[in-house]
Amino acid sequence: MPKQIATPSLTIVICNYNYAQYLAAAIDSALAQSTRDVKVMVIDDGSTDGSRAIIEGYGQRVEAIFQPNGGQVAAYNHALERVDTPYVLFLDADDMLHPAAAATVIAAFSGSGDWVKVQYRLDVMTSDGMPTGVQVPQSIRADGSGRMLRHGWLYPSPPGSGNAYRVEALRRIFPVPVNADNIHGADFYAIYGVALLGNVCAIEHALGCYRVHRAARATSASASGDDLSLANAEDSLAVARQSARRWSVLREIAQNRLDIALPPAPLDFSAEKARFAQQVYGASFARRWHWFRHDSTRYFHTIVANPFWTLHKKIAVWGLTMLCLFPAASFSNRVVRYIANPLARAGQ
Template structure:
């Protein structure tokens, strides 16, 4: 039986950590190992980890950020397959079994699966991510400059040999976070990606509020575009030096352009909204019209909604921005 490691990288998430570890230990796949790497937590995380004793492998390091934690964890992996579970997320009991069935069907570098969105207490919101399924040839799309739809970190299982062709990642002071970006897209440059068409885990959103433009737990929406651009430049260098693959200097991604759109238009004056749409929206509109993952219906729907941001009534414009940016806002509308 092929062995699988569930790696949990943790920093100051004592209130969620036990749920993540328990979900990894409760997998119905017998060949599951659990490694918990703590990145210098200052809360009670260490005590929680030590209570599990020999049921898990514990690694403690000084705080270096998520990239340093991934570098350390991946270098220590001895199994051929791994899931990198965030310490505030959970896996459902059959997650490892189901991804291993897919790995047996081909030479996949990565198998991804949907995650149900939970609020901070762990209650289901009714939403899930991602909402679009990519094709298997994600590497070709990356070479064309398109970031493919992927779940957050916890919704991905990897062939470890693929990860080790991409990692370690340079981890200077400005590149402490976003390690899952390099795993998600780097693996796709090594081999094909498969998708499980069901939710196999839960993704915790700490501010699970459909009344805001914020959805993911990463950087503030105004900072995300800059961080993503930096990560693309690093991935581009790694692809060229280690994999002999040329990636374009720029990339296309609706999530990236959506962050720019939201930070530019949300709660802005009518004049500013018109000015941005007329002069600065080229990348945003291209990410919709040329999107290789979307249906024609979805493209027209998103264009129509985006156009509503130009109406003089600010509450409608702000509602539309929330609706486009935050899946929980769409869920709230559906429940009415």
């Protein structure tokens, strides 16, 4: 009787666009998982930097898909047409997984038929792969995430590579419409959309690495050029500006496909702290005082009313923010960096 080959439980999908210098490390980390219960798919989004040759060099060890350049949303849509496993993990081509990531995720899903997503922390590394000692996100609580999303609260989530999904749930959100204004940010729809369909499992320790290789643009008020965010594809302020538009798309998907009514605008501390940093960083004392007096209401609301934070964290962030009123701009800027960018906390 022929030996039956078990079907893998998890597909690791690596979405790549012109990340040839990091791509092999991402693929190698996916192939080096401690369990064989995994298949690896690489979707190249029309790269022009030699990525195709790298992907083809892996032969049959990966399922290679080459699509015309269409953006991350199109890549997620395409992947979910092809995935044939119960679970999927989307790994950005500049990030990496620890060897036990897949086994840990599969065990979490297998332990409960209720999870629609498993999320975990990521170790932050530099562009050359050196550890920074920082992990993201700082807060990873996800209990009640679907219920709070219905009230507009975006729950604490890792970047895209820190999430794995139940495919049948994700396919109720995807495909997501692709147009000129909606080609990036596919992970937003996956991270928050799927939580409307069930419970999210949060694993406290890191199962992968998030690479920081693009310095965020300094604000116009800053002459120092110090980074205010970790983001690679978009800086934090750009993400904050896009958040409302992506929420609008998700709101339409939730209404039309799930019969779930979401509020018109989201509540998200990450977006509010980006706006706060833009207004306060490098600003004069008078300008900082004006922000506190007239423009800080929504920022402080996402602290005080945050349903995912402990009282201790609320008090700590509130207190740190108030230190930005210290007259010396150099001290205020240091505090803003500490609040806005986790790398500023390294070694603290």
